[in-house]
Every structure is written in C-alpha cells, then in structure tokens.
Amino acid sequence: MTATVPPPPPGADDADGLAAERLRHALGPVTVTRGTALSGGLYNSVRLVELADGRSLVLKTAPPASAPALTHEQGLLGTEALFHRLAAEVGAPVPAVLHHEPSGPGSPAEWLLLSYLDGSTWDTARDRLTPEDRASLRRRLGENLARIATVTGPAYGYPQRAAGLSAPDWPSAFTGMLRAVLGDADRFGVTLPAPASLLADLPVRFGHRLSEVRRPALVHFDAWEGNIVLARSEGASWRLAGLIDGERAFFGDPLAELVGLDALGAAEDDPDLMAGYRSVAPTPAIDTGARVRLALYRVYLALVMRVEAAPRAYGGDFAAWLDTWSADRVTEQLAALDALEALDA
Incomplete structure (x- = not known):
C-alpha cells in the first residue's frame, strides 16, 4: 500500500x-x-x-x-x-x-x-561595542529619528485604510488605536492587567494632553536594537547602516518614537540620543504634558505586545516573561498617570 x-x-x-x-x-x-x-x-x-x-x-x-x-x-x-x-x-x-x-x-x-543592508543588528553586536561606540551610535540614531519625524502624514494614526484607525486629530486617532487593542484582547480572550473600562477611558482623561500634538509626524514605533543595523569596515568605527522593519509605523506624536525604541526603559533620559535629536530638530520639551503622553504610549505598547501573543501563539519562557512584564509595565504607567494628573489639578 x-x-x-x-x-x-x-x-x-x-x-x-x-x-x-x-x-x-x-x-x-x-x-x-x-x-x-x-x-x-x-x-x-x-x-x-x-x-x-x-x-x-x-x-x-x-x-x-x-x-x-x-x-x-x-x-x-x-x-x-x-x-x-x-x-x-x-x-x-x-x-x-x-x-x-x-x-x-x-x-x-x-x-x-x-x-539588503549588510551588517549586524545592534542587539547581536552589543557585546562588541565600547561605551564610546554606543554614545556615538545613539547620537546618530537620534539624528535620524529627528529627520524621520519631519515627515508629515495626511492624517493621524495607522496609514492602511483596512485597519480603520486614522483620524483628523491625534486624540481621536489614539483613542481608536487603544480601544482597538482592547477589543482584540476581548476577541482573543486575553486577560488585561487593569479593567478594560479604566484603560479605554485614558484618552478621555488625558485628552487635553493628547490635543497638544498638532502635526501627524512619521513614527517608526519599533526602532529597538533588533531593528537597527550596524556595520564597520576593517579598522573603522561602527556606523549606523540602517533602520529596518518599519511595518508598525504610524503618523502621530513624535514623542511616541522614544517609547518604541526603548520599550523597557526611558529613552527621553538618554543624553546622547537626545543630543543627536536636537542637532537636527528641536526636541519636544519633556514637561508634564509630554510625560503624560509618554506614559499613555507605554501603556499602549505594553498592551499591544501582551495581546499579540495570542494570535501569534507565543510560548515558553518568552510568553511567560511577556505576560509578567506587560502587566507590570501597565500597572507602573497607570500609577505614573495618577501622579501626573495630581500635578495638573
């Protein structure tokens, strides 16, 4: 047979x-x-x-x-x-x-x-970089992110019409983006680290801060070290060869770029990155309004990473780490928002 x-x-x-x-x-x-x-x-x-x-x-x-x-x-x-x-x-x-x-x-x-950009991604080259290399590369990264942010989109939000997540102003677009991922959590049966109603209300609570964004800037939103290619010739210094994987891009607040490139930290506190940015364009002031928006974008990114684990069927140690990290990140940023709201009162 x-x-x-x-x-x-x-x-x-x-x-x-x-x-x-x-x-x-x-x-x-x-x-x-x-x-x-x-x-x-x-x-x-x-x-x-x-x-x-x-x-x-x-x-x-x-x-x-x-x-x-x-x-x-x-x-x-x-x-x-x-x-x-x-x-x-x-x-x-x-x-x-x-x-x-x-x-x-x-x-x-x-x-x-x-x-094809020949080289090594930053995360794989990290152990070969000196502190001087890292400082120089972070400055170059800041310069290029500032250039990218000079691009103005036709509307706010994700550019693909099929997603249905664009709007004529940033508060409306961000509200749609956040509520879409909350809807995805419900659709895929993902437990949220805070009540969905509380999370959905964030753009309403802080709408006056979101409305401070007056131009739909181009944002990569995923410029972490795994999406940055480095290269060097024999005997030469490391250089920034390119930025890859722009599939998560949207038009919105240029401050959101700081969240995407440093999902685990606070890029706005990196003097080398910010100096590079300022060499090309004025850095948005990191005032109370900016810190509110950064916290909102950190909540959003943590939720996206948490919810996408379901349709992508993540497993093992990575899935366990992501579940814990995203819950802790959302809780941390909600506390930061409460404190910032008290300052606004």
Whole structure:
C-alpha cells in the first residue's frame, strides 16, 4: 500500500522557487543563486535572496490574509514600504523599496522586496561595542529619528485604510488605536492587567494632553536594537547602516518614537540620543504634558505586545516573561498617570 504525501505548502520546500518567481515578477529576468531564511522576525517570514548579478535582496512575506491578527495588523508590508520610502526622502538610512505586492486574487499573501543592508543588528553586536561606540551610535540614531519625524502624514494614526484607525486629530486617532487593542484582547480572550473600562477611558482623561500634538509626524514605533543595523569596515568605527522593519509605523506624536525604541526603559533620559535629536530638530520639551503622553504610549505598547501573543501563539519562557512584564509595565504607567494628573489639578 502506498501512502499519499501531500504537497508542501508554499514557502516550505519550494521557498526558493517561490522567491525566484516573485523576483522575476518584480525585476524581470533574474537568476537566484541562493536563498536563506532570516530569523528574528515575529510576524512576517523573511528570506535573504542572492542573485547571480551579485545583488542581495530581502523578500518579506506576510501571513495569509485569513490568519488571525490584531486590528491594526492590516497591510503591514504596505506600511513598511511607505515608511521606507518616506524616510529615504529625508535622508534616513533605510532599505530601498523594490516592489510591494498587496494580497489579492493573484497573491494570497502580501509581500515586499527590499534591498539588503549588510551588517549586524545592534542587539547581536552589543557585546562588541565600547561605551564610546554606543554614545556615538545613539547620537546618530537620534539624528535620524529627528529627520524621520519631519515627515508629515495626511492624517493621524495607522496609514492602511483596512485597519480603520486614522483620524483628523491625534486624540481621536489614539483613542481608536487603544480601544482597538482592547477589543482584540476581548476577541482573543486575553486577560488585561487593569479593567478594560479604566484603560479605554485614558484618552478621555488625558485628552487635553493628547490635543497638544498638532502635526501627524512619521513614527517608526519599533526602532529597538533588533531593528537597527550596524556595520564597520576593517579598522573603522561602527556606523549606523540602517533602520529596518518599519511595518508598525504610524503618523502621530513624535514623542511616541522614544517609547518604541526603548520599550523597557526611558529613552527621553538618554543624553546622547537626545543630543543627536536636537542637532537636527528641536526636541519636544519633556514637561508634564509630554510625560503624560509618554506614559499613555507605554501603556499602549505594553498592551499591544501582551495581546499579540495570542494570535501569534507565543510560548515558553518568552510568553511567560511577556505576560509578567506587560502587566507590570501597565500597572507602573497607570500609577505614573495618577501622579501626573495630581500635578495638573
């Protein structure tokens, strides 16, 4: 008796063939000499594709449109393509966008083709950096984030229409963003670290502080060390080679960038980062209003990270750490908001 073996799903044994097909669609006749799956991402699949003409490219493929996802996770690779194009226009080092294909009848999963930035991500190079290296790199990072923040969007919130999370003002957009992730928590059965009604009311309590944001600035919101590429030549100093993975970008308060790049700390207290920022554009004053907004964005990011664990099926030590960390972070920031509100009274 002969067993019937089902064909491998797209992206499994035929990954290189699929990559070659997509590259020919985007670039015309090309020859793929090697394909390598890249690790580190938690949502899209990523493949390094080497061509016979010497180019190295990155092919990113989103999960199928039918896969479970958070409300804001609609067309994320389109957001990434938009971010990289806009950031490149103001001189920030980012991959070049070669092609973006949204999901549709001919493409069950969205995909994006980018140039490859050769180097090491900051988190993998961390132990090789001297204190002087780190200070210099943080200044360069601040400079580039300030350049990115000069880009003004057409509205506030997430740029993809399918997400339905944009608005003409920041209080409305942020309210929609926060309440969307609370709705996702309910949909996926995720226990919240505070009552949903209390969390949903935060943009109302602090709407006067959110309304201090008067321009929809471009925000990467995920510029942590794993999304920063460093490089150096023999005998030379480390340099900032580029910022990658702009799929979480939105238009809003430029202060939110400080939360995304340092999810575990307080980037506004980093003198090197802030000095780099000030060398390009005025740093927003870290006054009471700014600290209120930073606390709100920290609550939001902790909730996103907590809730996304369900559709992505995180497990093991990472899932346990994330559950504890996100609960502690929300509790800490709610206490900070209470204290800041007392100062406003």
